[in-house]
Amino acid sequence: MACQPEAALLTRFLKIRLDPPNSTCGEPPEMYCTLENPYMCNNECDARTPELAHPPELMLDGEGRVPNTFWQSVSWKPFPDPLLVNITLSWGKSIELTEDIVITFESGRPEQMILEKSLDHGRTWQPYQFYAADCLNSFGMEPRSASDLRPASVLDIICTEEYSRGYVWKLENTVRFEIQERFALFGGPLLRDMASLYGRLDTTKDLRDFFTLTDLRLRLLRPATGPTRVDPLNLSKYFYAISNLDIRGRCRCNLHANNCVLENGKLSCECEHNTTGLDCERCKKGFQGRPWRAGSYLPIPKGTANVCEASGGEQNCQCFGHSNRCSYLDLLSTAVCVNCKHNTRGRHCQLCRLGYHRNPSAQLDHHNVCLDCKCNPDGSLHHRCNDTGYCDCKAGATGPKCDRCLPGYYWHKGCQASVCDNLLSRCENGGVCEDNGRCLCPTPYTGLLCEKVQCRKGAAGCVSQSPRDPTLHRVLLSLTALLIVANGRIPL
Known part of the structure; x- marks a missing residue:
């Protein structure tokens, strides 16, 4: 055991x-x-x-x-x-x-x-x-x-x-x-x-x-x-x-000792497997080649010792091929990898640098294990992304890289809210603004701002679904017509 x-x-x-x-x-x-x-x-x-x-x-x-x-x-x-x-x-x-x-x-x-x-x-x-x-x-x-x-x-x-x-x-x-x-x-x-x-x-x-x-x-x-x-x-x-x-x-010796002794009135484990401490809870100095782990009962009946390995050298440092040098830190009682390459970071070069994410198709020791987030600078909040490569988008932006706009927005150095006239009016009822000038309305809506329900042939008068006051809306339409005439776009 x-x-x-x-x-x-x-x-x-x-x-x-x-x-x-x-x-x-x-x-x-x-x-x-x-x-x-x-x-x-x-x-x-x-x-x-x-x-x-x-x-x-x-x-x-x-x-x-x-x-x-x-x-x-x-x-x-x-x-x-x-x-x-x-x-x-x-x-x-x-x-x-x-x-x-x-x-x-x-x-x-x-x-x-x-x-x-x-x-x-x-x-x-x-x-x-x-x-x-x-x-x-x-x-x-x-x-x-x-x-x-x-x-x-x-x-x-x-x-x-x-x-x-x-x-x-x-x-x-x-x-x-x-x-x-x-x-x-x-x-x-x-x-x-x-x-x-x-x-x-x-x-x-x-x-x-x-x-x-x-x-x-x-x-x-x-x-x-x-x-x-x-x-x-x-x-x-x-x-x-x-x-x-x-x-x-x-x-408790974390399965790293067969004996526990009383010395100077204190109990302590006689640690093996290059471990030390009162409970064999850390690796000895010079044996931080891989992170400390408790021993295991498995596989039964032999168990697994999880021996602490000597520090120094790429393999013993366990830097997954992204560094060939370790540094021992007394404060942490462990060794850490120095100068991680291939856009990696962490004690064992096991994490990706900010602005990069883990390549799901690559092993941890592959040189291409970390991929650039490539977040669109205009559509994203920052250059970082999550583990699946998705960036944090600004309001109105969407897509893994924040390079597309949600409905109701258009792209101009980022996603801007769509408006369809000089009064900054927006399309209603799901309408989409085209060329910042007119609304493309979904069925059954119609009108300049998709504010009306389209009338069927032979049906009684249709009632506007817009929350806008109808009298005010007629006034706005009249003003729009006068502006068109004043600019000479329609001959009298």
Whole structure:
């Protein structure tokens, strides 16, 4: 298979942070009651006594210890203000989840909480899943479960009531984020068809990123309250307590490393294929002969390494024959082609210069790959064109090169609006101006400006379709006749 580190328990490598910082019980010491028996209040939390303290790191120690160890929050003393606690888990690098996230609560499971993830070390967050006893009331979402998902909805963010409605908390104390149920949509039951799953991870947009993160955040919004309303006289029985976090996955090395190591408290990939970086996310200096790409699972079962190639030389620069020299840019950590020929441009001479467009019949390495746009300077807005060679035309112009006029315009150093007399009148009803002097009218229109409907023989009087006032039009026609007579064009 394509090289990648083995999956492992990732809680060994994370750092944990609480917000607000004073969310942990024990300062000052406090007595707690149990949810199922509000009169049993003999659980003390005291941060000064190791046997009675419940710090956050006890979420990460092994299960099965007797007595059980767990982190515990302060009680809900500020009620009715919400008891809000954010638990942030950070790895310092990208990881890929491979199994379900399982959170074991020592208290009742929260009635409202959100699991979130970050891909940029906590700068931005996005929800992974919502949990509530009543999804519609809590988050305005219809309840769904992971079993409702289908291949087309595998990336959906859902709200589930499955883990928040039960009150037998000693028997039902885990909350899950189902990873493997989503994997099974492509790999089949029990993930027997891993080749199909890996193929989907390679070809389905955003699927691999969905299971990738640098940080997780658990937002605890409302503790378990049991089947009755909150008792304001006994708030010591409402709190959060987590005894274990089970998060399994692998370092994300973009399929360029088989191993991930912990050095100086930080995880990093042992990069291969001439790659470097925390996640093997770029080519080494001197190996920018072609753009960096993540490794591929395909073809299965071998995969494709997409090795970074040495810089220098026409082939290694990957300039498609349009340049024979590369320059390494430290700022971009990559090499770019210098002095692209044949009217090309771009990091790899893969684009056309402004004023040229891609020749659809030529390969990228052909010397005639870019053709001149040849936009008419009088009819186009500028000399550039789109990828198909069409120019941006001025008003009235048309055609791929903007060298023709639309109806109602005529060509004179560009397309000018057609007028048919000295009064700048325009032909109506689809008429076309000829020689800037008379209108050629389509059927059934007639008149000097195509403003009338042609009368049929024997039909009653025809009514003009022109929006122009008929009286004013008769006056204009009379003025036109007088001008003709005055100029001597018709003998009296």
